[in-house]
Amino acid sequence: MPPGRPKAKSSPLGGSKPHRGAAWGYFLPPGRPKAKSAPLGGSKQAQVCAAWGHPLSPGSPTRVHYNAGYPHNHGGRPFSKPMNDTHSPYKSKGGPRRLAGALRYSLQGLGAAFKHEAAFRQELLAAVVLIPLAFWLGNTLVEQALLIAAVFLVLIVEVLNSALEALADAITLEQHPLIGRAKDLGSAAVMLSIALACIVWLAVIVHHAAA
Numbered sequence: 001m002p003p004g005r006p007k008a009k010s011s012p013l014g015g016s017k018p019h020r021g022a023a024w025g026y027f028l029p030p031g032r033p034k035a036k037s038a039p040l041g042g043s044k045q046a047q048v049c050a051a052w053g054h055p056l057s058p059g060s061p062t063r064v065h066y067n068a069g070y071p072h073n074h075g076g077r078p079f080s081k082p083m084n085d086t087h088s089p090y091k092s093k094g095g096p097r098r099l100a101g102a103l104r105y106s107l108q109g110l111g112a113a114f115k116h117e118a119a120f121r122q123e124l125l126a127a128v129v130l131i132p133l134a135f136w137l138g139n140t141l142v143e144q145a146l147l148i149a150a151v152f153l154v155l156i157v158e159v160l161n162s163a164l165e166a167l168a169d170a171i172t173l174e175q176h177p178l179i180g181r182a183k184d185l186g187s188a189a190v191m192l193s194i195a196l197a198c199i200v201w202l203a204v205i206v207h208h209a210a211a
Contacts, residue, residue: 109159117162119190120155127151130201143204150197157193161186 113120130151138144164186168179 109163113159113162117158120158120162123154123158127155137204137208139208146200147204150200154190154193154197157189161190 114124131148134144134147134151138147165183168182172179
């Protein structure tokens with residue numbers, strides 16, 4: 001034990017062996033997992049510790065211990081804020097009220113997409129034209145379903161991409177390589193869905209032209 005470290009004392013919570021955190025007045029209940037060390041590098045560790053209200057100063061230890069849901073510094077002294085592993089208080093409950101709330105929130109989302117996303121408005125206008133055309137172009141119920149599903153897939157992916165962009169902008173409006181990559185991936189998903197819709201529609205048109 002390093003000089004100046006107080007001697008460990010037995011846990012008053014029923015533990016059979018003294019825990020090294022007991023030397024700092026912190027005890028673990030029986031059955032809690034032992035501490036494990038999570039190496040963190042430089043600025044990332046500083047960000048993690050700052051999130052718990054413990055910004056690192058020069059000369060601070062380079063490891064953070066996680067013990068039964070509570071982060072510790074290298075000396076074993078616990079941080080003051082416990083990890084929040086409970087469910088979100090904003091999660092809806094079951095029952096008819098949940099369905100009514102889900103429908104209301106979904107309509108709000110569609111309204112937000114129509115109001116704030118020009119690409120969604122353009123694709124929605126194309127859907128208004130293509131969906132009636134699908135009933136005329138498709139000879140069977142399966143063909144009509146495929147044509148309509150391809151159009152709806154584009155709208156669905158566009159809504160998800162818009163949600164990703166809104167979340168990224170809420171995090172930061174500054175340029176960041178990971179934020180840019182996330183937006184590019186969302187845009188790529190929209191492009192692939194449009195390509196798939198074009199392939200489905202062209203396949204049905206070519207099939208009818210060859211027949």
